Amino acid sequence: MNAVWAHLxxxxxxxxxxxxLLAGFARRADPAFAIALVVSWVIPFCAGAMLxxxxxxxxxxxxxxxxxxxxxxxxxxxxxNAFVLMLVSMIGAxxxxxxxxxxGFEIEEGQRPWFYCMYLLCLTGLxxxxxxxxxxxxxxxxEISSLSTYVLIALGRDRRALLAAFQYLIMxxxxxxxxxxxxxxxxxxxxxxxxxxxxxxxxxxxxxxSRTIIAALAFVTVxxxxxxxxxxxxxxxxxxxxxxxxxxxxxxxxxxxxxxIYLLVRFLFSIFGVAIDLRxxxxxxxxxxxxxxxxxxxxxxxxxxSSLSRMLAYSSVAQIGYITLGIGFVNLAGLTGGLVHIxxxxxxxxxxxxxxxxxxxxxxTVQLDDxxxxxxxxxxxxxxxxxxxxxxxxxxxxxxxxxxxxLALGAIERGWWLVVFLIVGSSLIALIYVGRVLEIAWLRExxxxxxxxxxxxxxxxxxxxxxxxxxxxxxxxxxxxAGIASTTAKGLLGGLR
Amino acid sequence: MTAVLSPExxxxxxxxxxxxxxxxxxxxxxxxxxxxxxxxVTAASLCFIVLQLLGPLQHGARPEIDIIEIVPGLAVxxxxxxxxxxxGLVASSLWFVNSIYSIGYMRGNDxxxxxxxxxxxxxxxxxxxxxxxxxNLFTLFLFYEALTLSTYPLVTHKRNEEAIRAGRTxxxxxxxxxxxxxxxxxxxxxxxxxxxxxxxxxxxxASLGAATxxxxxxxxxxxxxxxxxxxxxxWLPAAMVAPTPVSALLHAVAVVKAGVFSILKVAxxxxxIDTLSSTGxxxxxxxxxxxxxxxxxxxxxxxxxxxxRLAYSTISQLSYIVLGVAVLAPISVTGAAMHIAAHAFxxxxxxxxxxxxxxxxxxxxxxxxxxIGRRMPWTMGAFTIGALGMIGVPPTxxxxxxWFILGGAMQTANWLAVAVIFVSTLLNxxxxxxxxxxxxxCDSVDDGHDKHSGxxxxxxxxxxxxxxxxxxLMFFLPDVPFSLAKLISGR
Numbered sequence: 001m002n003a004v005w006a007h008l009x010x011x012x013x014x015x016x017x018x019x020x021l022l023a024g025f026a027r028r029a030d031p032a033f034a035i036a037l038v039v040s041w042v043i044p045f046c047a048g049a050m051l052x053x054x055x056x057x058x059x060x061x062x063x064x065x066x067x068x069x070x071x072x073x074x075x076x077x078x079x080x081n082a083f084v085l086m087l088v089s090m091i092g093a094x095x096x097x098x099x100x101x102x103x104g105f106e107i108e109e110g111q112r113p114w115f116y117c118m119y120l121l122c123l124t125g126l127x128x129x130x131x132x133x134x135x136x137x138x139x140x141x142x143e144i145s146s147l148s149t150y151v152l153i154a155l156g157r158d159r160r161a162l163l164a165a166f167q168y169l170i171m172x173x174x175x176x177x178x179x180x181x182x183x184x185x186x187x188x189x190x191x192x193x194x195x196x197x198x199x200x201x202x203x204x205x206x207x208x209x210s211r212t213i214i215a216a217l218a219f220v221t222v223x224x225x226x227x228x229x230x231x232x233x234x235x236x237x238x239x240x241x242x243x244x245x246x247x248x249x250x251x252x253x254x255x256x257x258x259x260x261i262y263l264l265v266r267f268l269f270s271i272f273g274v275a276i277d278l279r280x281x282x283x284x285x286x287x288x289x290x291x292x293x294x295x296x297x298x299x300x301x302x303x304x305x306s307s308l309s310r311m312l313a314y315s316s317v318a319q320i321g322y323i324t325l326g327i328g329f330v331n332l333a334g335l336t337g338g339l340v341h342i343x344x345x346x347x348x349x350x351x352x353x354x355x356x357x358x359x360x361x362x363x364x365t366v367q368l369d370d371x372x373x374x375x376x377x378x379x380x381x382x383x384x385x386x387x388x389x390x391x392x393x394x395x396x397x398x399x400x401x402x403x404x405x406x407l408a409l410g411a412i413e414r415g416w417w418l419v420v421f422l423i424v425g426s427s428l429i430a431l432i433y434v435g436r437v438l439e440i441a442w443l444r445e446x447x448x449x450x451x452x453x454x455x456x457x458x459x460x461x462x463x464x465x466x467x468x469x470x471x472x473x474x475x476x477x478x479x480x481x482a483g484i485a486s487t488t489a490k491g492l493l494g495g496l497r
Numbered sequence: 498m499t500a501v502l503s504p505e506x507x508x509x510x511x512x513x514x515x516x517x518x519x520x521x522x523x524x525x526x527x528x529x530x531x532x533x534x535x536x537x538v539t540a541a542s543l544c545f546i547v548l549q550l551l552g553p554l555q556h557g558a559r560p561e562i563d564i565i566e567i568v569p570g571l572a573v574x575x576x577x578x579x580x581x582x583x584x585g586l587v588a589s590s591l592w593f594v595n596s597i598y599s600i601g602y603m604r605g606n607d608x609x610x611x612x613x614x615x616x617x618x619x620x621x622x623x624x625x626x627x628x629x630x631x632x633n634l635f636t637l638f639l640f641y642e643a644l645t646l647s648t649y650p651l652v653t654h655k656r657n658e659e660a661i662r663a664g665r666t667x668x669x670x671x672x673x674x675x676x677x678x679x680x681x682x683x684x685x686x687x688x689x690x691x692x693x694x695x696x697x698x699x700x701x702x703a704s705l706g707a708a709t710x711x712x713x714x715x716x717x718x719x720x721x722x723x724x725x726x727x728x729x730x731x732w733l734p735a736a737m738v739a740p741t742p743v744s745a746l747l748h749a750v751a752v753v754k755a756g757v758f759s760i761l762k763v764a765x766x767x768x769x770i771d772t773l774s775s776t777g778x779x780x781x782x783x784x785x786x787x788x789x790x791x792x793x794x795x796x797x798x799x800x801x802x803x804x805x806r807l808a809y810s811t812i813s814q815l816s817y818i819v820l821g822v823a824v825l826a827p828i829s830v831t832g833a834a835m836h837i838a839a840h841a842f843x844x845x846x847x848x849x850x851x852x853x854x855x856x857x858x859x860x861x862x863x864x865x866x867x868x869i870g871r872r873m874p875w876t877m878g879a880f881t882i883g884a885l886g887m888i889g890v891p892p893t894x895x896x897x898x899x900w901f902i903l904g905g906a907m908q909t910a911n912w913l914a915v916a917v918i919f920v921s922t923l924l925n926x927x928x929x930x931x932x933x934x935x936x937x938x939c940d941s942v943d944d945g946h947d948k949h950s951g952x953x954x955x956x957x958x959x960x961x962x963x964x965x966x967x968x969x970l971m972f973f974l975p976d977v978p979f980s981l982a983k984l985i986s987g988r
Contacts, residue, residue: 394676395646395672396639396642397639405571406568408681408684409684412684412685412688420684424677424680424681425677428672428673428676431668435669439661439664442650443660445656478568482568
């Protein structure tokens with residue numbers, strides 16, 4: 001047991017990687033699904049064990065092949081990584097049972113094993129980004145997750161998915177290039193790729209090379225912002241989320257952008273923030289400005305969407321704005337709010353997109369006009385959907401409220417009363433786009449398109465209901481969300497220069 | 498009264514009972530009689546349980562339960578205090594009467610989706626009880642939003658275009674104001690006071706300065722959209738499309754009462770009357786309340802639709818309660834609290850009567866009511882008592898609340914408030930007495946309507962007789978509301 005325990009940081013990457021290989025060799029849908037399911041259910045234990053270890057006895061440092069850092073690759077897990085690992089693996093574990101029916105319905109038989117193979121590769125990449133302490137290794141995992149994501153999206157139900165995947169491929173590649181250019185500049189300045197080491201060496205280099213370091217900061221920030229879909233670098237997201245297979249959308253919306261946000265936080269707070277005084281640069285101001293723009297513009301666009309999945313995609317852009325807003329506040333309450341919203345938004349968006357998948361599974365459409373009266377035909381699905389919608393609005397009693405509370409406190413701590421009103425004001429737009437759907441779903445007479453619809457089978461219903469219940473649960477018990485987020489935020493801010 | 502329950506367990510039970518009822522109701526979807534029995538039993542037990550709290554409260558007990566602290570500052574906790582007790586009593590007792598009425602009305606009009614109706618109703622009452630017994634602002638806010646969401650399906654009960662539009666207005670006004678104004682006010686209170694717990698004398702320091710206090714008070718007064726202070730009143734007339742029992746719930750039992758109750762509670766237990774008067778908040782609040790009272794009354798005068806006239810009357814009457822706060826005298830606060838109870842009983846009587854007329858004779862307009870009193874003596878008799886209560890004529894409960902508010906206004910030499918009360922009394926008489934006159938003293942015109950309809954189904958008649966009797970009884974036996982209301986101002 002001890003042998004396993006010590007190697008958890010690498011196992012969390014290796015298990016899904018070998019799972020992907022096996023799923024690729026399986027050639028048939030059911031064994032591939034079984035492998036994906038087993039892997040998805042094992043990973044949370046690894047992540048949980050590491051989180052427990054980190055909270056009990058501080059960061060874990062794992063040296064790949066026993067090469068000492070900064071020469072070898074170091075996997076370094078602190079509260080922030082463990083938090084993200086836990087989130088990604090839990091989302092995978094909870095949503096996986098949904099995949100079998102949904103994928104079986106939407107994807108041709110011959111391609112199904114590849115779907116699971118790509119999912120496992122994507123999981124490998126996402127977990128890898130979160131676990132590694134090496135800036136270039138993070139790039140490698142970023143590419144693994146991105147490439148597999150392109151495939152996942154391209155497997156979508158109609159030909160528009162191909163274009164969406166291609167669009168994302170172009171944007172994603174630009175993002176990755178920006179990131180690697182930034183990392184290259186950092187390597188030039190410090191001669192190191194180890195994050196902790198870079199942070200230590202960057203400070204002394206600042207005096208002579210401030211311009212290069214600022215360029216590195218800009219490249220990394222822009223590159224990662226593309227991956228996390230920070231407004232206005234979000235244009236790939238709505239198409240990707242609308243045309244990807246339903247289950248892939250649910251998984252990606254809850255994990256991929258969130259891991260990119262993690263990377264941004266890591267670079268800003270553990271590398272640049274430690275080495276140089278970021279407050280002297282307008283990084284926070286830019287992030288806050290773009291976040292507010294995201295919250296309003298993307299929400300407004302969401303109001304006018306005619307497709308349910310597109311509306312939720314724009315809502316994601318807006319909600320990511322909340323997260324980056326909290327990061328931009330650079331204070332305890334704000335950062336806690338941003339980090340806690342990573343989890344809260346992941347849970348509710350996964351629930352919402354799973355509900356969309358369930359609706360497509362039964363009604364074969366996600367156009368709002370066709371979905372009149374769907375609530376009466378699929379009551380459990382739409383109740384879960386409704387609960388998650390309240391989370392998006394941030395009504396008290398849902399996890400969304402907790403995020404908003406911290407964000408507002410963060411704004412007040414800064415003395416920005418106007419921003420407080422902007423935060424609560426944007427939830428009003430959420431009320432409008434969400435209310436529009438709920439009205440159609442619950443109050444209209446069932447349309448012909450949904451006449452035959454009924455709640456999906458248990459394997460699809462259970463993940464959906466579980467995630468919706470989590471939206472309520474984490475609105476009351478915040479020990480595992482806001483509690484850890486607050487500890488993490490304290491740690492990150494304590495390290496700032 | 499001998500206590501069967503300890504105050505703490507009574508409090509917990511009071512909070513749980515409506516929700517238990519709501520979860521049991523769907524099981525009897527196919528057996529209407531049993532379903533209605535569940536509603537009645539739940540309502541009756543809630544009433545009984547809330548009454549159990551009254552005795553200990555009057556002897557100084559303040560039972561409380563802490564459920565969970567979500568994050569520092571946000572705790573779900575309950576505590577019984579006099580004002581909440583008063584609201585809890587009004588809501589639970591009227592729920593019982595309203596349930597009897599609902600059964601008559603929903604069956605009489607053959608309404609669809611009755612199970613949903615009763616479930617949402619129970620959840621709404623549960624939320625109202627949560628608001629009544631909230632120990633802090635967050636708990637109040639939590640149930641305030643729950644009340645909005647649970648009443649939304651009731652407002653849109655008819656599911657037609659008009660109902661859906663009304664529901665939209667309802668949600669946007671109520672959720673909108675609460676998210677946009679009330680929530681920042683609560684956050685600011687937490688930042689300034691370091692606590693959200695209600696406390697006699699208030700929690701906000703007077704040292705904040707007049708401008709900050711005024712801004713914060715404005716956020717609360719307008720953020721609590723359920724109080725329907727102008728210009729945030731549009732949702733209330735729009736919501737008139739709902740079935741009459743829902744209107745009664747909105748206007749008398751829970752929704753608007755939750756609004757003015759919250760304003761009263763915030764003024765007394767968050768700001769503190771002394772803080773408010775020492776920072777000079779009386780004038781602007783008096784103007785806002787006064788304008789609402791007069792304007793709403795004038796609009797009511799011009800409404801031919803009976804329920805719309807009643808709706809504007811509610812808007813005007815609610816602002817009496819805000820006015821009672823604005824006067825900032827302890828006696829007027831007592832009056833405001835009394836008026837919550839008095840208005841509840843009178844207004845529910847009026848709505849019951851309007852629904853009774855609709856059920857029995859299918860009439861909705863004031864101009865159609867000529868001679869209706871002769872065919873429906875019980876209904877229109879009760880209507881008359883309710884109308885007198887609105888005007889504030891003794892021997893109805895409406896007189897008491899008005900009397901105390903007026904007394905407070907004279908004490909503090911707030912002549913504007915005095916003038917508003919006098920003018921609005923005249924206006925009230927102006928829009929209610931013609932209805933009574935038409936009903937009893939005009940001959941019915943032949944307009945093709947059924948002239949032989951008699952009284953409405955008996956549950957309706959029983960319900961409106963009970964509430965009309967309550968309106969009069971409260972005048973003669975005001976001990977319970979008065980003793981509670983007096984405890985609120987602490988003098």
